[in-house]
Amino acid sequence: MPTARPDTLRVFSLNCWGIRFFSQLCTQRYEMIGKLLGREQHDIALLQEVWSERDFLFLKRKLSSSHPYTHYFKSGVIGSGLAVFSKHRIQDALLYQYSLNGYPYMLYHGDWFGGKAVGLVIVDIFGLKAHVYVTHLHAEYSRAQDEYLTHRIVQSWELLQFVRHTSCGADLVVLGGDLNMHPQDLGNRLLRSHTGLRDCYTETDTFDGCEDGHTLIADNHFTKKQDLVPFETGIRIDYILMKGSQRVSMKCETLSTTKGPVADKPFPYSDHEALTAELSLLRSEDSRQHGSSDALAVSEQMDVVAEARAVVKEGLCQTEALRDKAMHLMFGGLLSLLLPLALAFLPCFCSFSTLGLLGAVCMSLLLSGALLYLLFTAHIKVLKETEDQMMLTSNDLQTKLTGCRLSASPSSDGSPDLQPLSPFKQEE
Amino acid sequence: MPTARPDTLRVFSLNCWGIRFFSQLCTQRYEMIGKLLGREQHDIALLQEVWSERDFLFLKRKLSSSHPYTHYFKSGVIGSGLAVFSKHRIQDALLYQYSLNGYPYMLYHGDWFGGKAVGLVIVDIFGLKAHVYVTHLHAEYSRAQDEYLTHRIVQSWELLQFVRHTSCGADLVVLGGDLNMHPQDLGNRLLRSHTGLRDCYTETDTFDGCEDGHTLIADNHFTKKQDLVPFETGIRIDYILMKGSQRVSMKCETLSTTKGPVADKPFPYSDHEALTAELSLLRSEDSRQHGSSDALAVSEQMDVVAEARAVVKEGLCQTEALRDKAMHLMFGGLLSLLLPLALAFLPCFCSFSTLGLLGAVCMSLLLSGALLYLLFTAHIKVLKETEDQMMLTSNDLQTKLTGCRLSASPSSDGSPDLQPLSPFKQEE
Numbered sequence: 113m114p115t116a117r118p119d120t121l122r123v124f125s126l127n128c129w130g131i132r133f134f135s136q137l138c139t140q141r142y143e144m145i146g147k148l149l150g151r152e153q154h155d156i157a158l159l160q161e162v163w164s165e166r167d168f169l170f171l172k173r174k175l176s177s178s179h180p181y182t183h184y185f186k187s188g189v190i191g192s193g194l195a196v197f198s199k200h201r202i203q204d205a206l207l208y209q210y211s212l213n214g215y216p217y218m219l220y221h222g223d224w225f226g227g228k229a230v231g232l233v234i235v236d237i238f239g240l241k242a243h244v245y246v247t248h249l250h251a252e253y254s255r256a257q258d259e260y261l262t263h264r265i266v267q268s269w270e271l272l273q274f275v276r277h278t279s280c281g282a283d284l285v286v287l288g289g290d291l292n293m294h295p296q297d298l299g300n301r302l303l304r305s306h307t308g309l310r311d312c313y314t315e316t317d318t319f320d321g322c323e324d325g326h327t328l329i330a331d332n333h334f335t336k337k338q339d340l341v342p343f344e345t346g347i348r349i350d351y352i353l354m355k356g357s358q359r360v361s362m363k364c365e366t367l368s369t370t371k372g373p374v375a376d377k378p379f380p381y382s383d384h385e386a387l388t389a390e391l392s393l394l395r396s397e398d399s400r401q402h403g404s405s406d407a408l409a410v411s412e413q414m415d416v417v418a419e420a421r422a423v424v425k426e427g428l429c430q431t432e433a434l435r436d437k438a439m440h441l442m443f444g445g446l447l448s449l450l451l452p453l454a455l456a457f458l459p460c461f462c463s464f465s466t467l468g469l470l471g472a473v474c475m476s477l478l479l480s481g482a483l484l485y486l487l488f489t490a491h492i493k494v495l496k497e498t499e500d501q502m503m504l505t506s507n508d509l510q511t512k513l514t515g516c517r518l519s520a521s522p523s524s525d526g527s528p529d530l531q532p533l534s535p536f537k538q539e540e
Numbered sequence: 541m542p543t544a545r546p547d548t549l550r551v552f553s554l555n556c557w558g559i560r561f562f563s564q565l566c567t568q569r570y571e572m573i574g575k576l577l578g579r580e581q582h583d584i585a586l587l588q589e590v591w592s593e594r595d596f597l598f599l600k601r602k603l604s605s606s607h608p609y610t611h612y613f614k615s616g617v618i619g620s621g622l623a624v625f626s627k628h629r630i631q632d633a634l635l636y637q638y639s640l641n642g643y644p645y646m647l648y649h650g651d652w653f654g655g656k657a658v659g660l661v662i663v664d665i666f667g668l669k670a671h672v673y674v675t676h677l678h679a680e681y682s683r684a685q686d687e688y689l690t691h692r693i694v695q696s697w698e699l700l701q702f703v704r705h706t707s708c709g710a711d712l713v714v715l716g717g718d719l720n721m722h723p724q725d726l727g728n729r730l731l732r733s734h735t736g737l738r739d740c741y742t743e744t745d746t747f748d749g750c751e752d753g754h755t756l757i758a759d760n761h762f763t764k765k766q767d768l769v770p771f772e773t774g775i776r777i778d779y780i781l782m783k784g785s786q787r788v789s790m791k792c793e794t795l796s797t798t799k800g801p802v803a804d805k806p807f808p809y810s811d812h813e814a815l816t817a818e819l820s821l822l823r824s825e826d827s828r829q830h831g832s833s834d835a836l837a838v839s840e841q842m843d844v845v846a847e848a849r850a851v852v853k854e855g856l857c858q859t860e861a862l863r864d865k866a867m868h869l870m871f872g873g874l875l876s877l878l879l880p881l882a883l884a885f886l887p888c889f890c891s892f893s894t895l896g897l898l899g900a901v902c903m904s905l906l907l908s909g910a911l912l913y914l915l916f917t918a919h920i921k922v923l924k925e926t927e928d929q930m931m932l933t934s935n936d937l938q939t940k941l942t943g944c945r946l947s948a949s950p951s952s953d954g955s956p957d958l959q960p961l962s963p964f965k966q967e968e
Contacts, residue, residue: 187639206701211615211637211922216915232705262855265848266926273634273929277660280709302848305841306933413733420693420730427690465893472900487644494639498694501701505734 119393120365121237124154125288125352126386127248129334130193132164136334137379142167144374145381146174149197153178154388155237157197158246158288161382163226168195181235183504185246186497188213188227189490194246194289196233203508204234205501208274212263213250223250223260225486227493230271232278240360240393243282247271247289249299255342264292268299272306283360284393285309287353290384295348309353312364312389321369322346327385331372334383352389359396366390407516414509421502428495435488442481448474547821548793549665552582553716553780554814555676557762558621560592564762565807570595572802573809574602577625581606582816584663585625586674586716589810591654596623609663611932613674614925616641616655617918622674622717624661631936632662633929636702640691641678651678651688653914655921658699660706668788668821671710675699675717677727683770692720696727700734711788712821713737715781718812723776737781740792740817749797750774755813759800762811780817787824794818835944842937849930856923863916870909876902 128145129135149157149171157179162168168184175182179197186192187209196202208230214223230247249267250260258264268291279285287309293300295311304311313325322329326346330337340346356362369385452470556573557563577585577599585607590596596612603610607625614620615637624630636658642651658675677695678688696719707713715737721728723739732739741753750757754774758765768774784790797813880898 204705206705208636209639211925212919217912262851262858262923265851265855266922269848269852269926269930277632277634278705298844298847298851301844305837305844409733416726416729416733419726420697423690423693423726424697427693430690463891463893465891465895465897467893469893469896469900472897472904476900476904484645491640494694495690497639498697502697 119238119395121156121242121284121286121391121393122152122154123244123286123288123352123354123389123391124149124152124157124386125159125246125350126157126382127160127290127350127384128162128167129382129384130162130164130167132167135383138167141379141381142170144377146171148381148386149175150178152388153199155199156235156244156286158244159195159197160246160248160290161193162195163190163193165191171195171197183231183233183500185229185231186227186493186500187229187490188493189225189486190227191493192227192229192231193248194229194231196231196244196246198233198235198244200242201236201511202233202504203236205504206232206278207497207501208232208270210249210267210270212266214260214263221251221253227490228267230274232274234282237284238393240283240395241281242284242286243279245275245285245287245289247287247291249290249292251292264299265302268293268302272303275303275307275309279307283357284362285355285357286391288351288387290350292349304353307353307355309355310364312352312354312367312387312391313348315354316364316367316389318366319368321367321387322371322385324348325367325369327369327387328383329372329385332383332385333373333379350384350387352387354389354391356393361394361396363392363394364389365392407513410509410513410516414506414513417502417506417509421499421506424495424499424502428492428499431488431491431495435485435492438481438484438488440481442478442485445474445476445478445481448477547666547823549584549670549712549714549819549821550580550582551672551714551716551780551782551817551819552577552580552585552814553587553674553778554585554810555588555718555778555812556590556595557810557812558590558592558595560595563811566595569807569809570598572805574599576809576814577603578606580816581627583627583665584672584714586672587623587625588674588676588718589621590623591618591621593619599623599625611659611661611928613657613659614655614921614928615657615918616921617653617914618655619921620655620657620659621676622657622659624659624672624674626661626663626672628670629664629939630661630932631664633932634660634706635925635929636660636698638677638695638698640694642688642691649679649681655918656695658702660702662710665712666821668711668823669709671707671713673703673713673715673717675715675719677718677720679720693727693730696721696730700731703731703735703737707735711785712790713783713785714819716779716815718778720777732781735781735783737783738792740780740782740795740815740819741776743782744792744795744817746794747796749795749815750799750813752776753795753797755797755815756811757800757813760811760813761801761807778812778815780815782817782819784821789822789824791820791822792817793820835941838937838941838944842934842941845930845934845937849927849934852923852927852930856920856927859916859919859923863913863920866909866912866916868909870906870913873902873904873906873909876905 130138132138172182175197179199181198181202183196183202183205185194185207187207209227210229213228214221216224228248230245233244235242235244250264252258323345325348327348327350329346330340354362368388372380374380452467456467558566560566600610603625607627609626609630611624611630611633613622613635615635637655638657641656642649644652656676658673661672663670663672678692680686751773753776755776755778757774758768782790795817797815798809800808802808880895884895
């Protein structure tokens, strides 16, 4: 089992292809992914397309000892699909949902329903402040006739703006995910040139993986060969990017990918290949100050967050009740559709037009219910995400408060270092 | 005419109540607001509820010499209503649209259709990096039965998260806007305690304005007295907040509000009172480094942004065409509704049910058209906002490039200061 040296950070990224009832062998693959993560003990694992919260919870249970800190980003109707597992404490999280993400009527593409976003977690790694981003951009369904190019460019822009405006206090920055863009695609160049993020694949001296770093390959059991045309051997659309700061210089020591088939298993982990980067961190200056907060102010912050969390929880209950009502409306509409159907079998009972009108009324009930259901489902995702972020902040404040008390206590050794009360986990 | 000392920043904030065809005397009030801003020469004016782009453009023309730098934030179906006018160069802009903002079916409240958001502009003020935020939170329609409390708390949370994660490199931070919360409301306490922003009203020694700093007062021509119950004299819901940094300490020297009626005018500027804060800036350390960028890298960044802008522009044209199609569908549905109406006047031509069915089909055409129209309108707002941000970045890069060339030129005096080519404006 590889063990991380204090100055080495091992980062993993995988698009899990976790669409329940659609993606093949989902349960078995999550089992394999869980085992892989538990065995490999990466410092941080960045997962995309974990669309089902149930699958996230499965991984969370499975990795509770190896990766006690997790965050599952919630947005849109289905969710963002983004999850982070970390060996190091997650101090804070922030989500930016992309403004454009396909169209609701493109049901067979479905990107619109997943609230595609970029998630940021701030992680304390060996006393350094790491800003770790995970994202998943809109898919490219046709390279020749890419009707979503504009949406992906806007997403790239929002991603780079988010990264450059939220990473200024970071000691190190890591971004992992499925960008759905080839290395030299415009959005990719935009992102790299404006954030200063460097591509681990081009930076590393030691690469072990698929030809040209491909992460969607022909030799993957789940890949439809026609999706790769005209790139028969594969394409590279998943990335780990990184940059250091004035205080830390970063280098990608090794980068590896999975290579389709997995030894002793009949199928791969996903339809994408996973990436693992080993990043070395060299501190150019170790005089980083630990913020010493005033215990009273921290305590006040905790109180007000607790109050706000209570309001959000209450709102969550109310919105869940509204969603239930929308579901009843939807089912009411569905059931009432039986009426014109039943009447249709009573000959001459009423005209075709009457049946049609009745059907239209029932359909509009069904449709209204469905739209409201989508709306409230998306609201619930936002409320849960907010509550999770508030809890992270509470936990971080609790840690700070303990630090304040320790440093204020006469029996303390006076160290300004902030000690956590206990390893705590980010709950759902 | 007050003139700003180099170490003094004058900030203005006003909710303009600019709902065309609904807000009273809109045109005349914008005329007054334009005159006020032109005369008072604030460094930065933060406006909310400038719902109509036409009104923004009117102000922009009017203030082209006093405030050559502007940004109008676009989001949602109607827009964010947020506008910034600045005497100082706006280097960059970023928008965060709140995830929750009321319900689309609450047509008579209408908040959902305005993409309520927080806008950030990064402004170069006397060589200092000022992060200036403008925002407008969801209205409180009933204090006793506040059905939007949760939404406003989530917005407060998102606002504070956005501010604290995007302000870390700032020399000074200013936030102005209509928070729709009383000073001690939970969301307000949350915001202040977690960002460290200080309320100019409580901080200043010299206040000149309405009693208790109220910004919604009974003595305003446009205020409905019943909206204030149980606060007969008024409420304070508009704010200018600020904080300094390690490099700059900030103090609010004076704060003033308008007081309802305006001298020589038959009515006030808005249904809200305007705020003006005079903030003194004291540099604790003047050794701020100017980033010296590599001309080649800057030039490459410019090229790639230009390419991306072209894609966004192209996407904008396509989306405008889609919106037009949606409008045709909507009008088609509307016109086709005339058919069942006409048929209804032809006795016994067809049954009531047939008419009903026909009507239902036409209605669903109309409804689909309307929904698609809303969707594409919101998309267009996003595309325009992205294009504006890209242009700001291009302009800023152009300035940097000129700086690089000047400092690289043998005839240059070697100053690393970046000189703009010419005062340029943020175009629509």
